[in-house]
Amino acid sequence: MQFFEHKESASRPTTRIRDEIDDRFKWRVEDIYEDWSAWEKDLQSVRGLMDEFVAYKGKLNEGPEVLVKTHQLSDRIGMTAYKLYRFPQLQFDVDQRNNAIQSRLQQVQNLFAEYGTRTAWFTPELLSLGSEKVMGWVASTPELKVYEFPIAETFRAQEHVLDEAGEQLLSFGSRFRSTPGDVYRALSTADVKYNTITLANGEETTVSPGTYRNLLETNRNQDDRRKAFEAMYTIFDDKKNTFASIYNAICQRDWMSAQSRNYSGTAEAALDSDNVPVSVLETLIETAREGAEPLRRYHKLRKKFLKLDKYYLYDSFVPLVEKDEEYPYDNVSEMIVEAMAPLGSEYQEKLAESLEGGWIDVYENDGKRSGAYSAGVYGVHPYMLLNYTDTLNDVFTLVHELGHTLHTVYSHEHQPFATSSYTIFVAEVASTTNEALLLDYLKARRHEPLDRAILLQHAISEIVGTFYSQALFADYELKAHRLVESGAPITAEVLSNLYDEVQNSFYGDAVDQDPLYKLTWARIPHFFNSPFYVYQYATCFASSAQIIKGLLNEDPTEREATRARYLELLSSGGNNHPMEQLKKAGVDLNDAGTVRAVVDQLNTLVDELEAALEALNA
Template identity: 40%
Template sequence: MASNKALPKRQDIDSKFKWKLEDIYSDNSLWEQDFKKVKELAEQIKDLQGKLAESAQRLLECFKKSDELLSLNDKVFVYARMKRDENNGDATYQALTDRASSLATEVFAAISYIVPEMLSIPEETLLSYVNSDKELSVYMFSIKENLRQKEHILSEKEEQILAMSAEISDIGGDVFTMFNNADIKFPYIKDEEGEEIEVTKGRYIAFLESKDRRVRKDAFEAVYSSYKKMKNTLAASLTGNVKKNRFYSLVRKYPSALEASLDNDNISVDVYTTLIDTVNKNLPLLDRYLKLRKKVLKLDELHMYDLYVPMVEEFDKKIPYEEARTIVAEALKPLGEEYIGYLQKGMNSAWIDVYENEGKTSGAYAWGAYKTHPYVLLNYQNKINDVFTLAHEMGHALHSYYTNMTQPYVYSEYKIFVAEVASTVNESLLMRYLLPRASSKQEKAYLLNHYLEEFRGTVFRQVMFAEFEKIIHEKVEQGEALNAQELSDIYYGLNKKYFGEAVTVDEDIAMEWSRIPHFYSSFYVYKYATGFSSATAIAEKILTEGKPAVDKYLEFLKSGGSNYPLELLKIAGVDLSTPQPIQDALNVFEKTLDELEELLK
């Protein structure tokens, strides 16, 4: 299964397929200058401590210095990390990234006094400062947001202690990361040709996609038996992370870790529970889809290791990167000339790092800093999935581009809650573009199945994860113990609920909790489901309503973090305070399933 062809070295990739980080720093000496400047600014901002109540001008001075410090720190960190991502074996950029990470901790400690000191100013005085100064009024939403959270913000000294605890608070996650990415080893299994191949995380999905069921089963058991050997250590690590969340929620006077997490976005627990409840009510749709999978694969029993094998053969079609660019640009034309202009600018101006090379970070992402244009990392393989990835990541990139052009630094970072919307709108539009242009029944069936798999992975699966997180945090908050057996029992029970009608739920899946990195970024995964649902609704509006819906959507992209996520989504016509957007998305799932069932009769 593993190719013996060596990956190219970084220097062997044509420059036209590489991003241009020289747009940030033309050489490392300039990075060193800004690194030094960040340290100086961090020291300077400390001089304003104790002076914020003096006047509106003094408060504005502090905010401006903070913006300058943070935006420059972002630039320093982004450059170092993205240079490391080009080749993780490069010791120079390993060192720069480590230094940038430590610098960020210093920066956050240096500014930790600002919010508590500002909130010590009487509210009436504080608002009078803002209303009396035009420049200061820019910060009104940020100030009001801090006032909203005032009861959860501690004294200056306490906030400084919490800022200093950042590095040690993630030890549980760091231990998991090192074990999961460096230390765990999986056994060898025989591939389709009977050759002994070592199972790795990179090969695991390929094994699960094998046409040979014995290979799928062997890989599945190899992975989970390996995690099971370390179940107590992994349970302690995950439980430690849950207890960390409990500690911070108690310190900040929240009733629960879930409420503490959601409050950062001003989102009620009802939104979280409504998502879970709505998806639970629609589990018969998932059951129907899985029964179709079972029928098409001609299996007496559908096991957990049968969920990734292609239900519809991928049509044999290589899509070179240049062609993918054209397809994406055509598919996104409903977003208007301005959007397409910025898209073409990004694709023609060395924003994108296209191909895999030795040592390059795997996967794909969009990133950048306020002082830079966005960048996109790909590992393009000429497959249809890579075309979707290009559309997805350029959605992120242009969301940031619109935001940074329109908003001041203080509102330039949009919340994770809305982060997946722009990327998924692009994917939805690409799907709607490709389906009527499918050249064969097989291609159309493949695309429909691809879309259903996106739903299964992004809505149903992520909501199951979200339900698991909710349960295990509640257990700890109620004083109950969590151990490997308890975690496995909870997780297995959820798999039975979500998959149990159509699937034989193998016992080994009870250990899956032990290998999910997102559980160390607690209460994060539900945002994939809300983002996907919101994007599905927005794409439908764009295609049916045209320019009025596009104008609202672009206004959403330009808004950055200038309002609460739920309010920003309302600009684009989505109200997640009700179950309707989730149900509307699941109705699209049902309609797509209808089409695939008809096609595969």
């Protein structure tokens, strides 16, 4: 099956000036709005819809017809909100120095914060009608059936909903919830001046986030890696007290919100929205920490093979073995689509469409935010941000984000708006499943010992980065929030010592200590933007590992059944609790064995890598 026409490969741009990068490597925001005047028109129209919704205050008891109208109005407002927010947000993310676009973004945020305050009455008024009456209306009113799960969820969380006055009071603070994260992004990205270093070959380079990662992954000179590490981390060291103050504000905000809604802790509050017990988080952390020996074996193997007297974490990214091979963006599309064959031709066709142009912002440019993500826009298409540098890791990052993108495509196609948003808890299953399929595809086609070692190394790196590192981060994050819950002070020293303690509990004596690594807490954006997010990378990795077993099973019946269950998961959006959705897909995260299996998998892979390296040496 042919998905792409042949086209000439283009090299990665050498410029960081956005206007000089070919438009086909940039996302097309015009698919959302043609221009700012169209955006302004929708901004005005949504104000009218908001007024119309607010006018129903005190009328919910009039019957199911009113409930239908309010929910349909909420859908229209929500769908418009996606577009109103994404249009400036996407443009701001590719140039975070643009104050004019930032002000438009804040305009939208303020509007919906005001709307949240004006509609604080809705949930308390709905709850006052009683579950029996409202769910009876849902059962007897066809137009309400699409809202059955979200309405039932409102009643499930009833004990954590305040009265109208309380909800309104909390809503006044909604516009400030994002402020600590906004300050962090400005301090760490928009206002940062990256350091310049001189490499061993005499070349000067500015250590931006993309360049930093590339240096650690490609530069075989340990002193150059040390310079890059110090150049990046001294940025955070110089402002560590400010970063600590920001993080304290985030933890205090989360604790205030948890207490005001009658939760016993911040983790309980964060996980309850998905109906996930905190024991799942705690079991993950404990199992990963207790199963850290394969992780330590891997790093000791690296130190020995690299012949390093001292081995630091900044040495953990450089390949043990490598080929002089780059992966230009234009060259990897067909390979990626072919690798997804176990998911069926329909999935492959949708994937090919997402790669054709307009959905993805590929390369780094001045002012662009670091990292990668996929962001949905209901009724349009998802958008993906990359900072692609032609490495194998970049290929896997692309595949990872494509997993999110296809999850969004399936969800938006099969779910009404009310249940179209899937939870973070299942989101990373789609991304890590894609990565696993690409890895299997490459392993099946590369049989030389060198290629085998390269792919084993990547497979191990994925477990280390997606499972162990995220469990470590989750451990730190949980402990930091519980410090705040206990009334303990939060300072740069406290956070650095806490991170150091957690890191040592995972790595032990397998790595040498550099004092700057204590500051890692300050450079993990998820800590500041999405508390209690990172653990889900690890649980999702365990989930996808189980799904992959079925997709690659020798029995064609089992393969087909797994694929059907998996595509149903992608199409389910937010129509049920994520733990239940995963059970339907064949994964039970209540079973600690699901998590321990990843530890066993790493142990086996380290054995295989050690044997492969010995064969190469021989």
